[in-house]
Amino acid sequence: MLNVAELDDGFAAHPQLDPCDDPGPRDACGVFGVWAPGEDVSKLTYYGLYALQHRGQESAGMAVSNGERITVVKDMGLVSQVFNEPALNSLRGHMAVGHCRYSTTGASVWSNAQPTFQGLQDGHSLALAHNGNLTNTDMLETWLREHSAAGDIPHKERMDSTSDTALLAALLAAFSTDGLAASARKVLPKLAGAFCLVFCNENALFAARDPQGIHPMVLGRLDNGWVVASESAALDIIGATFIREVEPGEFVTIDSDGLRSQRFADADPHGCLFEYVYLARPDSSISGRRVHLVRKEIGRTLAMEAAVDADLVIPTPESGTPSAIGYAEASGIPYGQGLVKNAYVGRTFIQPSQTIRQLGIRLKLNPIRDVIESKRLVVVDDSIVRGNTQRALVKMLREAGAAEVHVRIASPPVSWPCFFGIDFATRAELIAPGLSVEEICRSLGADTLAYISLEGLVASTGISKRRLCHACFSGEYPVRIPQARAVQLGLEDSNGCR
Numbered sequence: 433m434l435n436v437a438e439l440d441d442g443f444a445a446h447p448q449l450d451p452c453d454d455p456g457p458r459d460a461c462g463v464f465g466v467w468a469p470g471e472d473v474s475k476l477t478y479y480g481l482y483a484l485q486h487r488g489q490e491s492a493g494m495a496v497s498n499g500e501r502i503t504v505v506k507d508m509g510l511v512s513q514v515f516n517e518p519a520l521n522s523l524r525g526h527m528a529v530g531h532c533r534y535s536t537t538g539a540s541v542w543s544n545a546q547p548t549f550q551g552l553q554d555g556h557s558l559a560l561a562h563n564g565n566l567t568n569t570d571m572l573e574t575w576l577r578e579h580s581a582a583g584d585i586p587h588k589e590r591m592d593s594t595s596d597t598a599l600l601a602a603l604l605a606a607f608s609t610d611g612l613a614a615s616a617r618k619v620l621p622k623l624a625g626a627f628c629l630v631f632c633n634e635n636a637l638f639a640a641r642d643p644q645g646i647h648p649m650v651l652g653r654l655d656n657g658w659v660v661a662s663e664s665a666a667l668d669i670i671g672a673t674f675i676r677e678v679e680p681g682e683f684v685t686i687d688s689d690g691l692r693s694q695r696f697a698d699a700d701p702h703g704c705l706f707e708y709v710y711l712a713r714p715d716s717s718i719s720g721r722r723v724h725l726v727r728k729e730i731g732r733t734l735a736m737e738a739a740v741d742a743d744l745v746i747p748t749p750e751s752g753t754p755s756a757i758g759y760a761e762a763s764g765i766p767y768g769q770g771l772v773k774n775a776y777v778g779r780t781f782i783q784p785s786q787t788i789r790q791l792g793i794r795l796k797l798n799p800i801r802d803v804i805e806s807k808r809l810v811v812v813d814d815s816i817v818r819g820n821t822q823r824a825l826v827k828m829l830r831e832a833g834a835a836e837v838h839v840r841i842a843s844p845p846v847s848w849p850c851f852f853g854i855d856f857a858t859r860a861e862l863i864a865p866g867l868s869v870e871e872i873c874r875s876l877g878a879d880t881l882a883y884i885s886l887e888g889l890v891a892s893t894g895i896s897k898r899r900l901c902h903a904c905f906s907g908e909y910p911v912r913i914p915q916a917r918a919v920q921l922g923l924e925d926s927n928g929c930r
């Protein structure tokens with residue numbers, strides 16, 4: 433979540449763009465919700481979150497309702513660290529909301545862990561889980577303050593948490609005199625940016641997805657209930673049947689009367705392109721596309737765009753693996769496993785400090801000398817953010833005897849910040865802006881370097897470019913960002929979109 437405290441002077445305080453600041457939020461949170469009377473909803477939520485652990489590893493939590501009371505358990509750490517058998521057994525009810533979270537280092541605190549709990553004006557309570565970032569928190573805060581001034585709701589200074597999710601919870605509470613559903617119908621149309629929301633009061637489960645549908649969210653069916661989750665893989669893991677995606681701009685209510693759908697905004701789909709490259713699990717589907725197959729197709733396109741004479745194609749495991757397989761198939765160069773990954777070390781993309789990040793590379797990947805010695809290697813990776821991983825990797829492969837190292841990247845250069853929940857680095861930390869591909873290649877110590885083109889990447893998804901967000905590659909944002917930010921970023925017009 434975006435830290436609201438950092439936005440007090442407007443969006444200009446966003447840490448991603450300030451080279452003096454630490455990297456900002458790194459969210460690709462996972463959200464999960466289940467409504468299933470008679471089922472062990474806390475364990476379903478536990479395993480659902482377990483399946484979504486790759487989307488957020490800093491904190492985890494769940495809220496369980498028994499119809500009279502909502503109980504929230506959350507803490508810092510992995511899902512398996514936060515919950516144990518006795519805790520889950522004590523969480524009895526018919527409905528649950530779960531969350532796993534990334535955040536900035538500074539904001540990675542218990543009070544910002546989710547679900548966020550909030551009392552409502554109708555006497556009920558709210559538990560809220562959010563994936564994404566709101567881009568109009570300044571406007572929303574003003575709206576909230578106007579109502580705070582009337583003394584009918586808590587304002588920001590009295591919130592326990594500083595995240596945009598807490599702001600959202602306060603807004604939902606502000607208008608809840610006629611119930612949570614009525615409040616949501618009033619608040620949801622005012623939100624801008626990326627939001628996949630799962631929330632509940634004591635009696636009903638709700639889900640909503642932003643009009644752009646930037647991050648994925650799916651709806652599944654159990655024999656006697658319903659499930660919503662960030663990714664379809666979470667449905668598979670708990671034995672739920674995939675029904676459909678929660679539509680962009682849709683508001684879903686699930687209670688004892690069944691499932692009802694309403695629209696709070698027209699759909700304007702711009703799904704996150706980076707979900708296909710890296711974020712989502714390969715066994716998930718997004719917009720009807722199997723992520724694993726898309727990644728293989730990306731590799732095939734990359735082989736056609738950036739052929740090289742070599743002996744062996746190896747992936748940077750695991751997210752580079754499908755694209756490496758595709759590259760090998762299309763190029764006719766044999767595929768091999770040249771690196772062993774320690775599955776228990778977090779992905780280096782999310783490590784919070786440079787020191788740990790570099791240590792993490794060595795902890796995570798180890799070359800298999802017998803496979804790579806004297807070989808001309810094509811190394812396929814999903815993306816280059818800072819270049820630290822690839823620089824260490826090339827060095828490691830050369831030390832292990834590789835004759836040549838040709839790096840192929842399954843996404844275009846990451847050159848622009850994401851305002852929708854994914855934090856790569858500050859722009860100053862990104863390696864792509866200001867350097868040519870040749871210069872980056874020299875910096876990595878590789879023999880050659882090539883990225884897939886944006887057109888090639890988009891074509892590999894089978895989705896029209898105008899229905900995707902590709903802003904971190906192109907600087908073309910599908911949602912208006914505040915004008916001060918647009919001007920600072922040097923976007924073509926100053927209205928925040930182009």
Ligand code: SF4
Pocket residue numbers: 646703704705706707849850851852853854901902903904905
């Ligand atoms: S800017 Fe990049 S990471 Fe962010 S939502 Fe768009 S495609 Fe995804």
